[in-house]
Amino acid sequence: MPDRSVLLDHVSIRFGNFTAVDNANLKINSGEFFSFLGPSGCGKTTMLRCISGFSEPTEGRVLIGGKDMAGVGPNKRPTALIFQHLALFPLMTVAENIAFPLEVRGASKKERRKKADELLDMIALPGIGDKKVSELSGGQKQRVAIARALAVEPDILLLDEPLSALDLKLRQHMRTELRAIQKQVGVTFIYITHDQGEALTMSDRVAVMSRGVIEQVGEPDLIYNRPRSAFVASFVGENNGLQGVIKGQSGEVAALETPMGTFEARVGGGRKYKPGEEAILFVRPEQLTPGASTNRFEATLTRQEFEGATNHVFARSADTELRISMVNAGLAGSPLGQGENLSLGFAPMNATILPVGHMASEA
Amino acid sequence: MTRNTLFGGAYAIAFFTFLFGPLVIMVITAFNSSRFPRVVPWECFTTGWFGELLGNARLMDGLLNSVIIGLGVVALAVPIGLAGALALSELPARLRAMLYTVLILPILIPGVVLGISTIVLWGQISRGLGVGALYNGFFLTIVGQITFVSAYAMLVFIARLQRFDATQTEAALDLGATPGQAFRKILLPFMAPAIGSAAFITLLASFENYNTTVFTVLSESTFTTALASKVRHGTDPSLSALAVIIITITLVGALTNEAYQRRKAAQAGGPSARSPLYANPITQALTHPGVVFAILVTVIAGLSYAGSRHDSSVCEAAVLQDKMARQEALRAAQQEKIEAQQAQENTLPKSNSAFGGAFGGLGGSTPAPEPVAPKPASPSAFGGAFGGIAPPQSDD
């Protein structure tokens, strides 16, 4: 088994005064499905271009399979990139596209055709080799792009939001397919996306980026349940943030005084707070329940959005807008009315206290 | 709104009448046997001017020279234009604006100035180096035309490059191609249609050019300079015949291209796909660009053959007879008048300009020297007497 790991060793990338990537330091394991998740402009694409060799880090090193890649051009690296808009060559047939990596290495026509057919079988599109790229559907183009990248026999496959142009149904289908292909070929996948659904469902591990900084690296459930910064908490999934002042801390749990009352919650990232320090408490909409016995408070229902299985309820308490997800209780449940008073609570272990920091912007 | 549409339509019709009117009239004059190109009075339908055109040795020599020069210009201007477009695409904004200004300038500089500066520079170089071979009409014309023709090619390439998706090159590099391979296998094939149209435009520009060429061609002549000196030294309908040929070629090209474009649009599923023309197999075959082209060529060949068999000499002789008779009658009438006058007062001097005045009403304008041998059927006296005005003779 070849070493298919990527090591980012204190990598910074600057354009003039602008820092696109700030001191990224992480190891992507051999054979892993790894995602960089972040809003547009967070530096994730710059990171990808740096790994694939289109730009060099201003500081630090990129090591692929343990080898320093400084001065190695994109055509010499064991990486293959799937572009956001795929960049299939419109003037070539599907087979010519897939066999392009072999063509530039001087492989014979027969060899090229054989490889193309093999890869078309693998992506379950046999017999379309002679079609023009323009004749393919969106999903087919997607798979051809993957086949073409795999024709390089790369150690690392880099994917730059390749699903963003597809419609919702196809996007969900392709997620499963990508994951399956990755398992089959055993290549390290590095996936770039701003769509948290994609990142969380497909990845072994996710790195959340904001403003050029890697905020948190971890398994999808840890990213969701144990955010380590205000940005991660607000960017990944829905969250209610209650700002307040620390009253005290004992071990894993601290008490925070907010306008809505004083609440106890788990401390994020194992930090130690002094009383009087400012902090934010994050509690997810699905964790606010009428039945919880701890951290109780009163709120007034302002509006609801019905979405089948879940009912999104918006309520106000002490000038704070709260978002609550309730499971549809069906006809057996009693309907909620406008202006109704709700009595809610949440378990301390299901909320996180994090230091004040920038949040994901509403959009 | 309808009033505006009406006005717009009327304006468009007036505008295109202005655009095509002169051409249509010129085309008609090509078939009138009158020595001066005109529509009325109509003398005889003739195809003789085509024969006269093809028999014009100076024009035909010029045609060959133009082809040689045109090929030379295309071979150099297209790569230079491509290089210019590529350079512009990679330069940072400020430098790009500067270079663009420099490269586009030759289109704006009067062609006369380009021609002069070219012969002056290469005259000095050939004197300085003692290489007389450089001071040669063909070489100088190619060099002089390249200066601005390359800019036309460049504009074509810039337009195409703007539609190039740079990630295509990146994808090729990422898939293991060297930069050179990416250039040859991705960028150049993408530019291929533009290379075709640039070659076409540069050839046309080279062929058509007069202002620069008239200086740089020295003692040689191209088709256009030969044409110009013919026009300046007296006109005859063989030039109209030339216009007929060029317009015909253009129309065939335009119609074939239109058939091609419509077919492409229909295949791509555009609005013309719904046209019944493409549903019926017979009309579908008939609208194939190749078939359209073949039909047009056949029709033209047939017309040309029929035209070449047409003999207008009987009609022309009759017209000539008629003119001679009228002239004779006028002369006789004049003679009578003069004699009567002489009889009246013997001392009156004979007027020289009476003849010209009687026919053309043009005063004393002298007929232009005819570089082309006049047709035997019409004595040149008529060319002068009926031929209208003298061309401006500003030089030679």
Add this chain to the structure above:
Amino acid sequence: MKQLKLAYSTLMAKHGMGATLFVAIAVTLWVVVFITLPQLSMLDYSFRFNLPADQIGTEADHYTLEQYRGFFFNADGSLNSLDLMILVRTLVAAVVVTLIDVIICYPIAYILAHGAKEVAARLMVIGLIIPYWINEILRAFAFRVLFGATGVINTVGMQIGLWDAPVDFIRADVALYFGLSYAYILLMIFPMYNAIEALDHTQVEAARDMGAPLWRVHWRVVLPVAKPGIVSGATMVFMLTAGALAAPQILGGPSSLWFTQLIYQWFNESSNWPRGSAYAVMLLLTCISFVLLTMRVFKVSVGEIGK
């Protein structure tokens, strides 16, 4: 220099050594040998005496303002009003022709961009291009046929009794103005069309909807968008008209010369190249300064030309 180096390295990384060398050599050749050197050489020539071949390079061959003095003054020291007037008249005529073209092309460019349906628009484009396939000389010739003493206009005019004797349209320069206005119509329409096409048609409809009369819609909504296109087209038409040679030679009256014809005479008839060069320099300088001035007035950059 640093920027040049950067561009060079991007080219190398993107297209490789071969392509980079090709671009560098071709562009250098074009800029230096084809564009710059000839102009410098002409400038140099314009400051020399017109010497026979055997005296070139001897001590008699030194710089002089003689040629420019000859343009501005006669031998007796009086102002050379003849040549100066020809230059002025050429420029004024070029401006007039340019304005005529702006006026007659604007409606067509607008109709093409916003009025005509798909098929009609394509036919119009073909109709605009076809006349320009025909040689410049032949186009001028067509106007000669039209405006000659026994041409169509005179014959028809006399037959329906508008005038009795043939009108000399050529001497009156009517044929020349028509021919020149006709010659560069295409170069005016396409930049205008490109600019107007960028305008969202709903803006015109919105303005109409608010009750603005048609002229005001054009003045306030369409024209500001069309401006760069108009200036670009006008620049080309002006420069080409002022620099035209064929049309004035074929259609010009015998008494009114175009400035380019003057240059032509110095070269081809008087064989006085230095004087011809000086005249060419004068033409180039006046035309370019005039265009730059106009562009400054209308606040448009050279980069707009050719788009």
